[in-house]
Amino acid sequence: xxxGGTVTCGSWIKRPENVNLVVLGKSSRASSSPSVLEIFSFDxxxxxxxxxxxxxxxxxxxxGDPMTIAVNPSGDDFVCSTTNGGCKLFEVYGGATDINxxxxxxxxxxxxxxxxxLSFSVDGSxxxxxxxxxxxxxxxxxxxxxxxDEPKAHKSVLDMDFSxxxxxxxxxSTDGSARIWKTEDGVAWTFLTRNSDEKIELCRFSKDGTKPxxxxxxxxxxxxxxxxxxxxxxxxxxxxRLLRKPASVLSISLDGxxxxxxxxxGDICVVDVKKMEINHWSKRLHxxxxxxxxxxxxxxxxxxxxxxxxGAMITKLTVPADWKGLSLPLLHSxxxxxxx
Numbered sequence: 642x643x644x645g646g647t648v649t650c651g652s653w654i655k656r657p658e659n660v661n662l663v664v665l666g667k668s669s670r671a672s673s674s675p676s677v678l679e680i681f682s683f684d685x686x687x688x689x690x691x692x693x694x695x696x697x698x699x700x701x702x703x704x705g706d707p708m709t710i711a712v713n714p715s716g717d718d719f720v721c722s723t724t725n726g727g728c729k730l731f732e733v734y735g736g737a738t739d740i741n742x743x744x745x746x747x748x749x750x751x752x753x754x755x756x757x758x759l760s761f762s763v764d765g766s767x768x769x770x771x772x773x774x775x776x777x778x779x780x781x782x783x784x785x786x787x788x789x790d791e792p793k794a795h796k797s798v799l800d801m802d803f804s805x806x807x808x809x810x811x812x813x814s815t816d817g818s819a820r821i822w823k824t825e826d827g828v829a830w831t832f833l834t835r836n837s838d839e840k841i842e843l844c845r846f847s848k849d850g851t852k853p854x855x856x857x858x859x860x861x862x863x864x865x866x867x868x869x870x871x872x873x874x875x876x877x878x879x880x881x882r883l884l885r886k887p888a889s890v891l892s893i894s895l896d897g898x899x900x901x902x903x904x905x906x907g908d909i910c911v912v913d914v915k916k917m918e919i920n921h922w923s924k925r926l927h928x929x930x931x932x933x934x935x936x937x938x939x940x941x942x943x944x945x946x947x948x949x950x951x952g953a954m955i956t957k958l959t960v961p962a963d964w965k966g967l968s969l970p971l972l973h974s975x976x977x978x979x980x981x
Contacts, residue, residue, distance in 0.1 A: 646677060648933075648947045650709045654680070655716045655939040660737045663690050663945060665953055666707025666721060676700040676707055678721060678731070680740055688943050688957045695740045698731070711759035711768070713782070720747065720768070722756035728770065749778060749785050757798050762807035763848070767824050769810055771798025777812060779827055789827025794820065800891070804846040804853060804872065811844045811855055819844060819857065821875060831875050838862055843888055846872070849897030849914065854878075856900060858888040867902075867912070881917050884910050892944075894937040899960065901944060903932025909946060911958055920960045927951045 646667030654662040661683045668676050679694035700707065704726030712719040718732045728750035732743040750756065750770055758771040761782065768782045777794035780787050795814035802811050803824065810822045811833075817840030819833040833855075835841055843858040855870040859880065865887050868880040883902070890903040899920070900912040907927035913920045926932075930950035937944055942958040 646674070647949050648952045649707050649949070650721070651934050651936070651945060651947050651953055652710045652712045652719065653683075653936055653939055653945060654712050654719065654733060655714070656733075656737065657716075658737070659685075659940050661685070661938055661940060662695070662733075662740065663953070663955075664710060664712070664719065665947070666710055668706035675702060676705070676723075678707060678742070680733075680742070682737070683938070683955075685941060688941065688955060690953075690955055695738070696742055698742050698744060701726070704729075708755055709757065709759050711761055713761050714763060714765045718783075720750075720759050720770075722750075722759055722770070724755050727751045727753045728756060728759070747785065749780060749787060753778070758801045758812075760801050760803055760810075762803040762824065763805055764807050767803065767807060769801055769803070769812075769824075771795070771801050771812055773797055775814070777822075779810060779822065779824055788824065789822065791827070791829075800843045802845050804855075805848050805850065805897075806853075809846075809872065811846065811857075813841050813844050813857070817841055817860075833857070833870060833875060834877065835859070836861070841868075843891035845891050845893045845900065847897055847914065848893050848895065856891070856893075858884075858891055858902065860887060867900075867917075883912055883917075883919055884908070889931045890933065890935050892935045892937060895939050899937065899942075899958075901935045901937065903927075903935045903946065905931040907932060907948065907951075909935055909944070909956070911944070911960060913960070921958045923956055926954065926956065 650666040663681045678698040680696045681690045705724030708722045722728045728747045730745040730747045735741045755773045756770045760769045769779045775795040776792045779789040797815040799813045813819045819841040821830040840860045847854040853872045857868045859866045859868045866880040888902045889905045892901045903909045909923045911921035927948035930948045934947040947953040
């Protein structure tokens with residue numbers, strides 16, 4: 642995944658027949674070259690990405706740089722926010738090797754200013770955008786009919802995530818607060834409780850289909866914690882020190898078994914959700930720079946990471962193998978391999 646430009650955002654795109662693609666947004670290093678979106682092919686056998694992009698989309702100079710990307714779970718389209726040009730919708734079509742992109746305008750977000758967070762609900766029926774200016778929008782997909790348009794949702798939106806059943810949206814702010822919204826009608830449901838010395842920063846709902854929780858990274862003074870909230874009461878039920886340093890990004894695997902955290906100095910750790918224990922460390926993966934992106938591959942135990950300094954990387958995780966179709970308790974001891 643070489644080439645010019647600084648990687649600013651990215652994501653996996655899950656296509657039919659278990660084909661996975663990687664989309665990257667790149668800003669121009671030199672003022673003379675434009676910003677681009679590039680889509681790469683992923684080889685599951687070598688767990689690597691081909692160096693030449695399948696397709697490249699060149700942004701107009703007036704749009705600025707790509708900021709964040711959210712891919713529809715269907716894999717048929719994605720939205721990209723830019724620093725100057727609001728949001729653009731991209732339709733993905735074609736087969737595994739002849740992928741094409743069709744760029745379309747997104748009227749509700751065309752002139753909305755830079756969006757820090759974009760997110761699709763798990764079922765793909767709703768879409769949310771959180772602005773650097775604190776403006777939150779929730780809309781139906783694909784009609785783009787507005788459910789919520791709240792200019793003063795936050796001081797500035799930091800992170801967001803939809804619950805597994807798509808009923809709730811959690812949002813966090815740069816001022817340390819976090820809110821829960823009902824996505825059906827856009828009702829502001831509640832604020833998450835926190836102590837006066839706590840800042841809630843990043844958020845991800847559990848996705849494994851068991852009792853639902855909300856995981857949040859919390860800074861308490863100089864301590865970095867992962868807090869767990871019960872979503873039937875929105876009460877905090879516990880916390881654990883795992884990464885032990887401030888997290889820059891939080892992500893959850895599609896099957897909900899693993900959480901990943903990236904640090905502000907280039908480490909990633911992957912946590913077994915059931916045991917709340919670290920199963921994989923990659924220390925100094927993006928040496929001395931903040932991890933901007935950690936995303937689990939939809940079909941393999943592989944993560945895509947990116948930073949402005951080191952670009953995009955693919956890392957194979959040292960987590961226990963999945964025992965597909967077997968849930969015998971006696972297998973658990975065999976699958977708990979020691980990991981580095």
